[in-house]
Amino acid sequence: MTQQRLRIAIQKSGRLADECQTLLKGAGLKLNLRDQRLLSHCQNLPIDILRVRDDDIPGLVMDGVVDLGIVGENVLEEERLEREAMNRPCEFTTLRRLDFGGCRLSLAVDKDLAWDGPTTLAGKRIATSYPYLLASYMKKTGVPFSDCMLKGSVEVAPRAGLADAICDLVSTGATLEANGLKETEVIFRSKATLIQTASPLSATNQELVDKLLTRINGVIQARESKYIMLHAPKATLDQVVALLPGAENPTILPLAQDSERVALHAVSSETLFWETMEQLKALGASSILVLPIEKMLG
Ligand SMILES: Nc1ncnc2c1ncn2[C@@H]1O[C@H](COP(=O)(O)OP(=O)(O)OP(=O)(O)O)[C@@H](O)[C@H]1O
Numbered sequence: 001m002t003q004q005r006l007r008i009a010i011q012k013s014g015r016l017a018d019e020c021q022t023l024l025k026g027a028g029l030k031l032n033l034r035d036q037r038l039l040s041h042c043q044n045l046p047i048d049i050l051r052v053r054d055d056d057i058p059g060l061v062m063d064g065v066v067d068l069g070i071v072g073e074n075v076l077e078e079e080r081l082e083r084e085a086m087n088r089p090c091e092f093t094t095l096r097r098l099d100f101g102g103c104r105l106s107l108a109v110d111k112d113l114a115w116d117g118p119t120t121l122a123g124k125r126i127a128t129s130y131p132y133l134l135a136s137y138m139k140k141t142g143v144p145f146s147d148c149m150l151k152g153s154v155e156v157a158p159r160a161g162l163a164d165a166i167c168d169l170v171s172t173g174a175t176l177e178a179n180g181l182k183e184t185e186v187i188f189r190s191k192a193t194l195i196q197t198a199s200p201l202s203a204t205n206q207e208l209v210d211k212l213l214t215r216i217n218g219v220i221q222a223r224e225s226k227y228i229m230l231h232a233p234k235a236t237l238d239q240v241v242a243l244l245p246g247a248e249n250p251t252i253l254p255l256a257q258d259s260e261r262v263a264l265h266a267v268s269s270e271t272l273f274w275e276t277m278e279q280l281k282a283l284g285a286s287s288i289l290v291l292p293i294e295k296m297l298g
Pocket residue numbers: 011012013014015016052053054055071072073074075101102103169170171172190191192
């Protein structure tokens with residue numbers, strides 16, 4: 001029997017699509033995803049990429065139709081709660097939370113409404129695409145409400161007289177502001193996440209998943225890290241090192257024809273902000289270079 005290729009479901013188009021492809025390509029998968037096909041073969045590894053609506057990804061993983069999926073935790077938790085309520089399979093394993101797709105599911109009301117906590121919504125109608133996440137939150141508050149399911153344009157529901165409030169995704173808040181609404185409670189914080197089916201994989205495919213995960217961890221670690229090079233006076237070296245966020249012990253090198261100053265090289269596990277660079281300069285550091293890291297292992 002030929003070995004079954006590993007199947008990974010990602011969003012076909014939308015907010016997560018490009019980042020998913022960048023991540024997989026960064027992990028070494030050679031993909032040609034320019035055409036419209038549902039299923040694409042990875043050219044250098046026994047992996048197939050399935051490109052679908054994001055709403056379908058949790059179910060495909062929970063039913064064991066695909067082995068891995070990348071999806072927003074908001075969509076994943078909504079599907080899990082719905083399946084749990086229906087006594088349908090809702091198991092999966094989270095391999096890792098990813099560094100993109102950050103957003104929150106929030107309650108929002110007319111900006112002029114006086115807000116006095118969730119009780120303000122007692123007996124009111126809330127429009128949402130996430131009825132299970134909303135119900136799970138409202139149950140904890142004990143406030144009775146009714147809902148109105150809208151798959152899109154949720155933000156116009158109050159103005160259209162369809163609902164008194166909304167429960168929708170927020171990132172910058174621009175959509176709420178443009179619709180005369182204000183965010184009042186965050187009910188769920190979400191990022192994209194990599195999940196695996198609960199059905200056991202063949203030993204070969206599990207090895208491939210483990211390898212892929214190590215590489216993905218490396219890609220994300222590299223994205224979150226910077227290589228820093230600078231020259232610093234020996235007199236302020238300790239203060240300079242203390243300013244470098246998350247850095248392991250730096251390399252200190254002598255400078256030619258300069259006994260007062262040294263060169264410092266360090267990998268910082270956090271973004272180096274302008275403020276920190278200005279503080280480094282104030283300590284006498286010069287030639288401060290912050291370089292991106294392409295790959296990282298170990
Ligand atoms: N404003 C936002 N900022 C950041 N991430 C977001 C934002 N809105 C949504 N997301 C995340 O991206 C995911 C996909 O959003 P998108 O708008 O592409 O979904 P969609 O329209 O349902 O797509 P599909 O056609 O695949 O069903 C969301 O489920 C959420 O996790």
